[in-house]
Amino acid sequence: MNAQTRKKTAGMTSGDSPSCCGLPGIPDARFFRALCDPTRLRIMALLVEARQPRTVSEVAEGFPVDVSVVSRHLAVLRDQGILLAERQGKEVRYSVNYEFLVSALHGFARAVEACCPPEE
Amino acid sequence: MNAQTRKKTAGMTSGDSPSCCGLPGIPDARFFRALCDPTRLRIMALLVEARQPRTVSEVAEGFPVDVSVVSRHLAVLRDQGILLAERQGKEVRYSVNYEFLVSALHGFARAVEACCPPEE
DNA sequence: ATTATATTTGCATGAATGCGCAAACGCGCA
């Protein structure tokens, strides 16, 4: 069992925001669940700014929590397809899944404004 | 104390996604926290599809949970600026704050892709 | 094979959260 296909294999590739709620374009609650923690969000900011993959240890350096906690946070984001993970020797490098993340955000925004434009 | 300014007065008007994490454009964790519940997300879908304000009772009709629970969910979304609330007599009508929501989503997406465009 | 380093996982714990029910509150109306 490698690093990317782990639990629910929720890793979707790009333009498929998993619709819940019947309304297409609205992501699954688990998508937001992955982003709703302050620590996880700061990890996201770090990886976005890094612009390149970072190991678990590197990410953990910037945080006061245990490495295992950071590892778990990264796994949560990876399981939702928001992060990508690849082993390199004994390290695992995490990076932002830009395509999926941006597509999910735009898809949600489009669904909202397409269904309900106030006036224009 | 009226319906909109309630707890933390987190109700921001439109284009100001409250940056956490130092990286501007990334919303506060509480923004995602408000969207990370399945019921709340279905409420969002309902209000988006409705295209017009809905009372608490009207929203609650479509859900198996108690009215008080729906009221709390609506309050959570309102406190984050995602929903708008206005009293009309004894009823309170909730509607989607399109400007804020879409702006927050696009702002996040822009921050991500601006900081880290894979290739283009 | 043994050791060392990096990452993940099991377990316990305290805090947060969703929920139902009942009571309180707000508002219109007789």
Added chain:
DNA sequence: TGCGCGTTTGCGCATTCATGCAAATATAAT
């Protein structure tokens, strides 16, 4: 003023979640 309807809030309960620590796993080097 009192009543009824719609909404919110207080409280208790069960579940989820973030965290730390220790143990397990994975991989490389000796």
